[in-house]
Amino acid sequence: MIVILSAPSGHIWRKTDNPLIRYTDLPTRPQLMQITTGAAQDVRDFYPQHSVPAPAARPSGEAGPRDLLVLSIDATGINMIDSGLRETPPGRDHGPQPPSAQLSCRERTGRTRMAVVTAVYDAAPAVRGPADIMPTGAIERAGRRPGPKAVNREVDASIIDSTAPMTTRLFDRAQQRDPQHLRRWIVLVDGNNHQIDRINAEAHAHGVRINLILDFVHVLEYLWKAAEDLHPTQPGRAAFIARTARDLLEHHPARVIADLTSQHEALAQAGTPASGLKRCIDYLTAKQPYLIYRIALAMGWPIATGVIEGTCRYLVKDRLAITGARWSLPGAEAVLLLRAVITNGDFPTYWKFHLEKEHQRTHTSRYQHQYDLAA
Template sequence: MKPYDTFDAIDAFTASASAFECLTGTLAGPQATALAHHELEELVAIRGREVLRLLLQDHFDLRAAREREKIQQRSRTAATEVVRGADGLVRPHREPGHSRQLACLFGTVTVTRTAWRQKGLGNVYPADVELSLPAGRHSFGLRRLAVLEAVRGSYDQAKAAIEGRCGKVLGKRQAEQLVIAAAMDVDDFYRCTIPLPSTTSTTLVIQVDGKGIVMRPEALRPATLKAHLNGQHALRTRLAPGEKPHRKRMATLACVFDADPAPRRPHDVIAPPEGRNALSRTPRPGPRAHRKWLTASLLHPPEQVIATAFDQATARDRDHLRDWVVLVDGARHQLALIQAEADRRGLKVHILLDFVHVSEYVWDAAHCFHKPGTPAAEAWVAGHLTTILHGQADRVATEITAQADRAALRGNRREGVNACVRYLTGHLGQLRYDTALKAGWPIATGAIEGACRHIVGDRLDITGARWGLTGAEAIHKLRTLTTNNDLDTYWTFHLTREHKRLHTAPGQHTYDLTA
């Protein structure tokens, strides 16, 4: 085949070249001299975007002309071109001039190509395969921008940001649909991703927590929906203290990260009851998380999210040569699911309760004996937390109970003490902080608490938001993806999968594509 004429290719860009010359003429004219810099910026942004749109439009027109020329050359040489669809059947008839609209980063362009047809069969467009065009109207570049903006703020804000950059190419409902479609390969992506290994001395940490999200009624779980519809409230116009509207669905979040051991002593975590003085040594720093990986789901049950976190941990330490530490806030169902998953895999894991949650129970007990905000309450808490850090939580429970008995605390005055004692005695196996500090393990769930605020609170818990199930799940996945710094790699993976789904070669439906 002869190479394309260079001059014909240049002539194809006449429209974009003319628009560029018009823009430069405007900037060189006397009217532009009177404009302030911000007005010049706006002028160049709007008309420059039109130049870029025309450049893309001219290129598509050039490709359409070359496609027609290629078909004509084959006709003159009597060469037979066989075009088959994904079903493997031949489309012998061709019909040029089929066009479709494509909304992209620079505006809307028209893609013209030749259709290969056969009566009773769907059309085949070879140019669509070469361009890897999407099924819908919006380009993949525009879809990626929609994802970036939608995971950052509300859909109204995303629409406004996209409109300011690209023009009126995308509506709010369309943005939501594109985001949902963009998240469809996240689970497969992580199943195909192999993390880098670490040394056997590096601690492998798993943290799990839950966060409620306000949902539309149809997206609630059956039990929650029943309580929402049948709830009896004491007041007609508002909720009374302690009442719940039953509008939330719990999302489960899990975090996996590596941490180099950082041995400490109790006084590195809690200052002595008498406080630190200038002669005291500097507290040793705790272990720092690195190579953090997050997962979250509103759609899947907690046991599946926990299993996914264990899959990630197993990928990092297949032979289980490292210390596995699991940190939770003490929720019974989470503890049961974590232990069940470890038993199912035959793994030995060290389960610890978040020390911050433990300290809150001790503070509540302190307020049963001392006024809030007093040095006496602070010293009381410091002493008992130090004992707990030494691995003697049972002793603290006994001492608090004895003190409450001596003070003859009853009823509401003893409620904080009873709650603290129940918490400590019910989780003695997960309060071995002496072992954890000696081994240099983390003892707090800061990573997953921060993830709950960032992944859920900052986006899904914005004022007035009411979520559907698929939309909230997509935002969950994409926010964890961006937090893991995997969006660029995932987008390449997603486009490969999308091309396979849309432009399957003849016979390709008989086998699958691996990543």
């Protein structure tokens, strides 16, 4: 049995079962930080020269480039030490909070920094219908068809880079997979306006036509807020969600928006507050160009951001959001980069690349002139 003990001096000691070797001195915490950041320093240089295999041919014999190329981006917060936080915008005070008995509530304000997470993957179209998403009975539930399956998934994350450079890097990786733009590019978003603006800008810069789709699960969340204002009981709310969500999948979103607007006007005339319903109407109206679910299902496209949501969980939260953890900026960035490389299955290839780069930095670049003289 091996037990890790932490000494007051900052050293980490490992107790072994060997009576001749009772304790061995492991690297200190600063040394571990240095090792980790050093191991991750070549990740950004590795991927531009690292290609992903093309999609395999379909069983029918059709070529892979006709498949979908799916891109997605999201952000999630990480608790940081004070030196790792972004600068506070003018007029906003999010400085350190005073000690309090309610640390779980008060320490959250101004303590997190958003990590940007991206994912790009291949998928074969999987045609579905509204009944496959929102079945109304046992027969429809039994006949549900699966959606597109993600293959050759590649994820990336950064706590240092903002949305703009991460979106550029996401499109660059997609460009490597489809340089001639022969495939259908699908971009899944959760409605963040800045992300949408950057996605459209990168699509224009890369000269590619994209199909931007709003995550259907986020739409359901707003529909639930509207249901709380329209129906007092849970069965009534569930029935409203089933009916309205099915209408969004089957018809043009303008029809659903018009129906919700008429209900909101009726409540306003009766003097009944309906802030949740108003937020839902505003959200659907603002995102109406991206509510193309009827077309997406008929073409076999994905309509949910499950891949990027799961990436935020297992790539970021499972490691950097453990209880009591607060991260420095270099440490969090290095851990995110290495976890992304390992998740992509590229660590053996990357480590060979890293060792070659390290050899150039420590030997070749220093002694090359001596080799030339000797020759």
